[in-house]
Amino acid sequence: MEIVKKRIGIVGGGQLGKMMILEAKRLGFYVAVLDPGADCPAHSICDKHIVAAFDDPKGYAELAEYSDVITYEFEHINAKALEDLEKKGHVIYPSVTALKTIQNKNLQNIALEKNQIPIPRFSLVTNTDEIRECGKAENFGYPMMLKATTGGYDGKGNALIKTENDVEDAFKQLGNGAIEVMVEEFVDFEKEISIIACRGINGEKVVYPVAENTHKNSILDVTAVPANISQEISDKAADIANKVMSVFEGVGTFCIELFETKDGEISVNEVAPRPHNSGHYTIEGCFANQFENHIRAIVGLPFGDTSLIMPTVMVNLIGESDGPARLLGLEEAYNDPSVHVHYYGKSESKTDRKMGHYTVVGKTIDDTLHRAMELKKVVRVVGE
Numbered sequence: 001m002e003i004v005k006k007r008i009g010i011v012g013g014g015q016l017g018k019m020m021i022l023e024a025k026r027l028g029f030y031v032a033v034l035d036p037g038a039d040c041p042a043h044s045i046c047d048k049h050i051v052a053a054f055d056d057p058k059g060y061a062e063l064a065e066y067s068d069v070i071t072y073e074f075e076h077i078n079a080k081a082l083e084d085l086e087k088k089g090h091v092i093y094p095s096v097t098a099l100k101t102i103q104n105k106n107l108q109n110i111a112l113e114k115n116q117i118p119i120p121r122f123s124l125v126t127n128t129d130e131i132r133e134c135g136k137a138e139n140f141g142y143p144m145m146l147k148a149t150t151g152g153y154d155g156k157g158n159a160l161i162k163t164e165n166d167v168e169d170a171f172k173q174l175g176n177g178a179i180e181v182m183v184e185e186f187v188d189f190e191k192e193i194s195i196i197a198c199r200g201i202n203g204e205k206v207v208y209p210v211a212e213n214t215h216k217n218s219i220l221d222v223t224a225v226p227a228n229i230s231q232e233i234s235d236k237a238a239d240i241a242n243k244v245m246s247v248f249e250g251v252g253t254f255c256i257e258l259f260e261t262k263d264g265e266i267s268v269n270e271v272a273p274r275p276h277n278s279g280h281y282t283i284e285g286c287f288a289n290q291f292e293n294h295i296r297a298i299v300g301l302p303f304g305d306t307s308l309i310m311p312t313v314m315v316n317l318i319g320e321s322d323g324p325a326r327l328l329g330l331e332e333a334y335n336d337p338s339v340h341v342h343y344y345g346k347s348e349s350k351t352d353r354k355m356g357h358y359t360v361v362g363k364t365i366d367d368t369l370h371r372a373m374e375l376k377k378v379v380r381v382v383g384e
């Protein structure tokens, strides 16, 4: 196979696309991105930027013309346009079949359940009576989650139903029947963990160490590795991740988000067919990071070592206010040489927008977590 000067097309030019490009460039590849944002994070480092909407088939066709292989950095994209290109012989990884299943949380759950992968109980619903039926004690009981089956991210598209009184509001909040929704039993979890897994074209699989995640307003806040979990849970997570990669025949990097319950069980919350925010720790924390192994996977190269080098903590830099973005505290943060700041280069800060992240490495996870938390007061992104 001709590896040299491979041309890669990425649907999406956000921070994940940007970090994929940095790894593709290490091997001298050329990269085009499709993104509607003229100054998206990947813009400054890609070879070609196709400025087109994510539903515009023409943009996809132009991307395909440029690329030997197409991949994507998020899942809310035009699967039909990609399917048409795949039928014409264009190479797309992960496959469009995997994308279409994962795009829809109901189809995703059905595929996982069919393959005996543990997930919370769920039920597609079309009206408030059906939601109330789910809420009965003999079914899921309250609280429970109402979820839009497509288009959700960072908790947008979810509504918590604490009691029967919340049913009407939750249903209205999620489109009042205009979009497909499902109810999921509420998992009273002890911890949220995730595991990054990669699968090659030839079926070779590797997994990364389990990450422990904490969220704020449903947005990832902190990832700590190693996770404070038993070896048994860690082995179970790796086993599930391997199974998930086989189920979807995923080529590339995937993320499997999991709940650990108080009684030591784990279940899958959701699968992302792409590198993930909770895998950013791998850039400094592991020998080969999730983006490098994604690029290796889609061009047919063997994987790099996924082992953890040292305890690592990742903290997201979330916009604190709206306006032209300003990064504060960089110099002060760099007084500690074990700190790495990643600034995505988005010109506008918005409250709750992911603007960057930083990573701290150290000898022990406790010390590393402590230093990472202290830095939160220092490194911040505000809208001027």
Ligand code: ADP
Residues within 6 Å of the ligand: 120, 145, 152, 153, 154, 155, 156, 157, 158, 184, 185, 186, 187, 188, 189, 192, 215, 218, 257, 269, 270
């Ligand atoms: P998104 O696709 O928007 O990232 P998720 O479905 O992962 O949304 O949900 C976001 C957060 O909501 C999760 O990280 C978790 O904290 C919480 N959550 C989601 N589903 C459940 C559930 N069934 N039980 C308890 N908490 C849940």
